[in-house]
Amino acid sequence: MTARLYVSAQEVAERAGVSRSAVSRTFTPGASVSPETRRRVMEAADALGYQVNHLARGLMRNESGIVCLIVSEVATPYRSALLSILTQKLQNAGKVAMLVNTDRSDGSVDRALKQAIRYRADASIIMSGLPDKSITQLCLKNGQRLVLINRDDDQPGPLRINLDDHEAASRVVTAFVRAGCRRLAFANSQAGTPSLMAREHGFVHAARRLGLDVVVERYGWTGYEAGQVLAQRLLTHQDRPDAVFCATDLLACGFMDTARRQFSLSIPDQLCVAGFDDIEQAAWTSYDLTTFAQPVEAIATEAVRWLEDRSLHEERRIQLHADLVWRGSIRGG
Amino acid sequence: MTARLYVSAQEVAERAGVSRSAVSRTFTPGASVSPETRRRVMEAADALGYQVNHLARGLMRNESGIVCLIVSEVATPYRSALLSILTQKLQNAGKVAMLVNTDRSDGSVDRALKQAIRYRADASIIMSGLPDKSITQLCLKNGQRLVLINRDDDQPGPLRINLDDHEAASRVVTAFVRAGCRRLAFANSQAGTPSLMAREHGFVHAARRLGLDVVVERYGWTGYEAGQVLAQRLLTHQDRPDAVFCATDLLACGFMDTARRQFSLSIPDQLCVAGFDDIEQAAWTSYDLTTFAQPVEAIATEAVRWLEDRSLHEERRIQLHADLVWRGSIRGG
DNA sequence: AACGCTTTTGCAAGCGTGTGCAAATGCTGC
DNA sequence: GCAGCATTTGCACACGCTTGCAAAAGCGTT
Structure with missing residues (x-):
């Protein structure tokens, strides 16, 4: 049969x-x-x-209804949250999501985009990595729309959605200072993506403006374990920090765990901590982390809106605001 | 232009x-x-x-290269981990993943499968929910292959991958008893999926075989908050449990946090806890949770192997083993 | 040079759909 | 009953590709 x-x-x-x-x-x-x-x-x-048959329909209409999502580290809390809401909204808009995982190997964003072209995706949304300019050109030439989320750079053509990382970081400084902290530190990964660096620079600059110095430490990939190592390094520093801004909630979780367990520090009494992303775990009582919320809902809404509106196929930048979610890891409030 | x-x-x-x-x-x-x-x-x-143009190619070859992944609660740690590795392996096999999010609304698995058919997906992998039998028939009639992961039921035709939940649960009983625990409890959600229920029944039966009774509590959706509520309920029980098996790591995290913070219990000294899934957070030092590892790697490997091998399009069941990952939330070991 | 064989090439049909165009149909008002 | 109009319908072509088939080309042998 x-x-x-x-x-x-x-x-x-x-x-x-x-x-x-x-x-x-x-x-x-x-x-x-x-x-x-x-x-x-x-x-x-x-x-x-x-x-x-949507293959045939796509062939005729020259519009497949497919939107390609290009992501690495899908299993990470923030990424999966964004992924979830994006697929949701795409479906509501009558599109369907094609997921391309770009873990390992470096040219994989380019390969992913070519895959998107082969399936004649109406658009590609890039959540990780950066494509080569030549590929970007190829996409645009073929009328494929491009959305870059939190990957600020100078590529022409696509929609770029970014956060006010810089300004957010300066708000943390204010909060730390108001809590009476003076020995500030910044814990970053070595990934060096524009948003991470923007947070770092924003933090350092705002502190300097108040005459405060910042100890910056960078290590490894942006995950829990890196946070642990960063705690090891920063907390054994001769002049131990009394406040640390972690570039990411995952880093913050690792940092807090090590600060408490290995250095017996009480948070926020002896150490104030802030993070970024507002992943689910930040709200868990073990962490109760003050952090900035990625406006995932707004990001997805803007991206889909732009895709739906055929008139807006010109270049566009959107800057969204990251709300400060105040919890218990900073004194006062 | x-x-x-x-x-x-x-x-x-x-x-x-x-x-x-x-x-x-x-x-x-x-x-x-x-x-x-x-x-x-x-x-x-x-x-x-x-x-x-893969649309045209798919049209001719009657093989699109698309595999449809049907998931709900994508942002959940276990789901996103499985999703990540599945997409990875599908790509390596030359396929491409189409992601359909089935959050909200109940007929949505059926809608998802219809979507898969419209795009002439070579196969659909169902990680959440269950399709109506009529839809299953429709898929099979159209030569679309079907994989069900951890959704045991009696649908004909597809590949079904399951774990030895029942046996795993009985191993927890042994561990608890060996740790000197006698007042056992099981914390479950109300979702009532077959795997969750298998864990519950396996636990209860194994305990009964040793002459021990189990307090079972069920609440809400399978997440952190439900774990907190379950702790509230179980730990105020007249005869307070000294060991609890949570159907899921997320439940366990919520449970532990509330047990420690609200009831000032020390784990594992006053309370032993076990979970299931081995999500990333289970390894975090705040939890250090003894749990069963979902063999995500093996699940994905089996699924993709079955899809690649065109000879195996007969019905098939695979039962995989969940390894016990021993950490610090149970005494002894 | 003629032969047989293998490899390569082009032709044309077909996959399942959308859509412009002209023919057909239905409806309204004299 | 018929002109005038709006609506519905069918034909046929197009979309970009694969593939069976037969013709063409290459090549080694006699």
């Missing part, structure tokens, strides 16, 4: 006693079909289990 | 001075092309930025 072919519009047409065009029009919103034929077509379609 | 059409094989052929077929064959592994024409085609293709 080798599987039969899918049922085609032709078969539906025959069963309904109409032409194939009528079937096509029935499934094309806004096409001209009389109520009566539509009914008969629907009936036949249901009976046969007909589903429009 | 409205975006030009994508470059087609025709244009490549003209530029290379060969027929369209030659171009097609150049990009079809194993087709008969002379080295010389292949070279010329490749040259022209590179110059023009040609990418094979």
Whole structure:
């Protein structure tokens, strides 16, 4: 019993006693079909289990309905949260998400974009890494739309969504100082992405403006373990910090755990901590971390809105605001 | 400057001075092309930025290369970990993942499968929820392959991958008893999925076999907050448990936090805890949770292997083993 | 040079759909 | 009944690709 072919519009047409065009029009919103034929077509379609072939439709319309999401480290809390809401909203907009994982190997963002082109994706949303300019050109030339999320750079053409990292970082300084902290530190990873660096620079500059120095430490990849190592390093510093801004909540979690367990520090009494992203774990009582919320909802909304609106295919930048979520890891408040 | 059409094989052929077929064959592994024409085609293709149109190819070959992943609660640690590795392996196998998020609304698994059919996905992998039998039939009739992960049920046709939940649960009983615990409890959500229930039943049965009773509590959705509530309920129980098996690591995290913070219990001295999934947070020092590891690697490997091997399109069940990861939340060891 | 064989090439049909165009149909008002 | 109009329908072509088939080309042998 080798599987039969899918049922085609032709078969539906025959069963309904109409032409194939009528079937096509029935499934094309806004096409001209009389109520009566539509009914008969629907009936036949249901009976046969007909589903429009989107490959063929995409071929004709030159619009596949596919949006390619390019991500690495999908299993990370912030990434998966953004991914979740993006797919949600894309589906609501009648699109479907194609997920390309760019872990390992470096040219993989480029490979991912080529994959997107092969499937004639209507757009690609890049959440990690950066494509080569030549590939960007290729995409734009082919009318493929491009969205860059939190990957600020100078590529032309696409929609770029970014946060006010710099300004957010300066708010942390204020909070730390108001809490009576004077020995500030910044814990960063070595990833060196623009948003991470913007937080670092924003923090350092704002502190300097108040005449305060900042100890900056960078280590490894942006995860829990790196946070632990950073705590080891920063807390054994001769002049131990009394406040640390971690570039990421994951770093902050590792940092806090090591600060408490290994250095027996009480938070926020002896050490104030702030993070960024507002991942789910930041709200867990073990951490109760004061942090900045990634506006994932707004990011997704803006991205999808831009994709839907065909008039806006010009270059565009959107800067969103990261709200400070005040919890218990900074004194006062 | 409205975006030009994508470059087609025709244009490549003209530029290379060969027929369209030659171009097609150049990009079809194993087709008969002379080295010389292949070279010329490749040259022209590179110059023009040609990418094979997979929509058209899928239409002809009746094989799209798309595999549909049907998931809800993508942002959950275990789900996102599985998703990550699955996409990884699918890509290595030359497939591409289409992600359908089935949060909200109940018929959405069915809708997701219809979507998969419309895009003529070669297969669908269901990680959450359960499709209606009629839809399953529709898929199989159309030659679409189906993989169910941890969703044991009686649907015919697909590949079903499950864990030895029952046996794992009984190992926890042994560990608890060996640690000197006698007042056992099981913390579950109300989701009632087969795997969760298998863990519950396995635990209760194994305990009963040793003459021990188990207090079972169920609440809410399988997340951190539910764990907190479950702790509230179980730890105020007249005869307070000295060991609790949480159906899920997320539940366990919430449970532990509330046990420590609200009831000032020390783990594992006054309370032993075990979880299931081995999410990343289970290894964090705040939790240091003894738990069972979801064999995500093996799950993905088996699923992809089955998809690749066209000979195995008969029904199949695979039962995988969940390793016990011993950490500090149970005494002894 | 003629032969047989293998490899390469081009032709053309077909995959399942959307849509412009012209023919057909239905409806309204004389 | 018929002109005038709006609506519906079917035909046929196009989308970009794969592939069976037969013709063409290459090549070694006699």
